Amino acid sequence: MLLEIHPKLPMRNKAVTMHYYMEQLGFTDIGSESFDDYLIVRKDNIEIHFFSDKTLDVLTNDGQVYIRTNNIDALYQQMIDNQVTIHPNGNLAMKPWGQKEFALLDPDHNLLTFGQSIEM
16 A cells, blocks of 8 residues: 655755765755655655745755665665765664664754664
């Protein structure tokens, strides 16, 4: 029945969001030229949609996405190699709930948490 989920997050500036997700995180734009105030990016099986919110206050933005991966260590290293800023409280760590995770904030302070289930 349910097959996929494509989160929709706010963005203040399409060009800035596009640059961050494509150049730093390695996503691909899949059709943003068709929509002035909307952006869709994809990486592997992950698709994230963004809508324009010019009045977004980044200090109160609660946008969050949890993205599962099957190689958290390689993904984390890729982020470090690309000089992506890791959230100050989001360094790669094993969590008590059996997930190895790290997190980052995009330019609009949407929280992206990446995690992998680890057998304990």
